Amino acid sequence: MCNINRLLIFALGLFLMLLAPSDAFSQDEPSIEEGKALFRNQCASCHNRNMKDNLTGPALGGTEERWADYPREDLYRWMRNSQAMIADGHPRAVELWNEWQPTIMNAFPNLTDNQIESLLLYINDQYTKSTQPSETSVAGGAGAGGEGPRTSNTIYFILLGVLALLAVVLARILSNLEYLSEKADGKEPKAQRTLLEILTSKGVIAFVLFALIVLGGFTTVNNAINLGRQQGYAPDQPIKFSHETHAGLHGIECQYCHDGARRSKSAVIPAANTCMNCHKAIKKGSQYGTAEISKIYASIGYDPNTDRYIDDYENYTEEQIEEIFREWITEQYMADEGGFDEKAQRVVDEQWEGIKTSLTNEVKKKIQGPIEWVRIHNLPDHAYFNHAQHVAVGEVECQTCHGKIEEMEVVRQYSTLxxxxxxxxxxxxxxxxxxxxxxxxxxxxxxxxxxxxxxxxxxxxxxxxxxxxxxx
Ligand code: HEC
Ligand code: HEC
Ligand code: HEC
Ligand code: HEC
Ligand code: HEC
Ligand code: HEC
Structure with a gap:
């Protein structure tokens, strides 16, 4: 009995050690999720998400087949710098260029091999979904895409083998010790057990079963968890709010806006009131003019024409709101351009449309009310994280966990969490x-x-x- 206990404790110890570096296994593996985030940020402006229709650039479905005649590295090189490859006269690159010039694909010199594999996984997955809508994404791994999961399983099988071997060795040692100690006590020792006897003993079988269950569970959970992880995630926000402008260029303290970080669990996204401390005065921006800052006003109910908060804004109709902002945008346009020219109507229409669509969604059907920022960092419900503990007590810098936010135009999840x-x-x-x-x-x-x-x-x-x- 004592043998079984020792073996179980030993196995548990190994399991716990496995838990911690679980990131090390998964982090460097290509994943559809990572591919999706990368695609949205870097590629979606030119390549259609359904992967089967052309946009500014060609449909990407079937890319791997079209590059199948060349080494995989050529495809990596294409993504990193397509123009260099065209200049070198690579046949596929030249073929593409002849069809699509003068449109130039951006260079992405910083993409790693793994990130490109993630992109290809996502491209395949989307393509399969949009061409065979009835089939689920199980088929997504078909073709060259299956590489990632396979390597990770190999790791688990190797681990399993090592565990089994250790178990046998351990059992052997224990049985030897037993033999020796009985001999030392002067008793007539039982015949030493053969390897087969050891292998089929209760302790070893229990251990192997246990190890299988643990590893099986670990693999499943780990894969499931990775689906929820979104390192690199950087969604579009309803307002083009830039940390680079605010925290970087203008040096505004993080905690001026995220004032929960020091005293509570949550760091808190600031309400429009906080924005108004400055934007009551800064009514136009150097980048977007009236387009983005007006959204703050429309959400909170501030009339920039009269510089007053609107009473009873809750009950305003969309038409009433539209009138206020069309007037504001038109006047600012005329002040800047010296009159209402042929471009003006389009600018006013576009900006109003932008205000309306960014502030409303399926949940919040009207313009009034809080700005619905898209949440980026999100731990699963079973995990507890407290900002005050880390920021006030632990004195950990925001940047240690969130990266150089003050250099980000759009916030991106920096750590795996x-x-x-x-x-x-x-x-x-x-x-x-x-x-x-x-x-x-x-x-x-x-x-x-x-x-x-x-x-x-x-x-x-x-x-x-x-x-x-x-x-x-
Ligand atoms: C500025 C627009 C633009 C962006 C952004 C862009 N591409 Fe492209 N892409 C193109 C164009 C245009 C072509 C066609 C070749 C050319 O004209 O250089 C192309 C071609 C390709 C091809 C070759 C397809 C084939 O059939 O062989 C791949 C693969 C590709 N892009 C992937 C990507 C990925 C992945 C991203 C994001 C990391 C991306 N592109 C971002 C415009 C873009
Ligand atoms: C320092 C904080 C911390 C401690 C201590 C901690 N966990 Fe976790 N755990 C987390 C976080 C955060 C997640 C969510 C990870 C994610 O979203 O991928 C998690 C996830 C998990 C999961 C889901 C699988 C996984 O790997 O993500 C299991 C199971 C788990 N923890 C068990 C344990 C056990 C058992 C212990 C004690 C030995 C423990 N945790 C100690 C923070 C912690
Ligand atoms: C002027 C106000 C302001 C300042 C200053 C500011 N932020 Fe933010 N922060 C915001 C707003 C608004 C959002 C939500 C929109 C977005 O994600 O860009 C946000 C989002 C974030 C997020 C992502 C939240 C999520 O959804 O997971 C992090 C992390 C963050 N800020 C960290 C910082 C850090 C670190 C600093 C200091 C270097 C900082 N912020 C300075 C206003 C501010
Ligand atoms: C402490 C002062 C301050 C606070 C608070 C503040 N901003 Fe700003 N904001 C600025 C300054 C300064 C600029 C730069 C104006 C320029 O472009 O000339 C700016 C620029 C902007 C711009 C870019 C406009 C453009 O066209 O370039 C947007 C959008 C914006 N802020 C949104 C917000 C939002 C949303 C909040 C609240 C979450 C907020 N700001 C809070 C000072 C502030
Ligand atoms: C020890 C790591 C760590 C530090 C330090 C840290 N954060 Fe966070 N932050 C996180 C994690 C983890 C989450 C996700 C929390 C969740 O989902 O419950 C998060 C979430 C956020 C969010 C989203 C809203 C929320 O509170 O969940 C904002 C905003 C934010 N952090 C800002 C900051 C700012 C500003 C600082 C510095 C004053 C800071 N963080 C310091 C780890 C950290
Ligand atoms: C950059 C380093 C860093 C990261 C990443 C980090 N922590 Fe911490 N954590 C600390 C420090 C430093 C303390 C000590 C502050 C204190 O004494 O409570 C701490 C303390 C804690 C405590 C209190 C421990 C105790 O015994 O009082 C909890 C709970 C905790 N962290 C949870 C988390 C969770 C959950 C995550 C991941 C989502 C996380 N931490 C990520 C640095 C970190």
């Missing part, structure tokens, strides 16, 4: 132990620091790896 990411940082990061009141009740550590027995305390050591701290 996976469990391995949290755990790794907790293992590595020292807490500022001595000068923070929050930690005063950890007497033992304080004494050890005083007596010179230790020089640092990591988040792990104050309980940062305990499951229930992060899971409800």
């Amino acid at each position: 996976g469990m391995g990411w949290c755990i790794n940082c907790h293992r590595q990061t020292e807490v500022k132990f001595t000068d923070n009141e929050y930690y005063q009740n950890y007497e033992r550590y304080h004494e050890e620091i005083k007596s010179g027995k230790r020089d640092k305390v990591t988040v792990e050591e104050i309980g940062g790896l305990e499951c229930q701290k992060c899971h409800y």
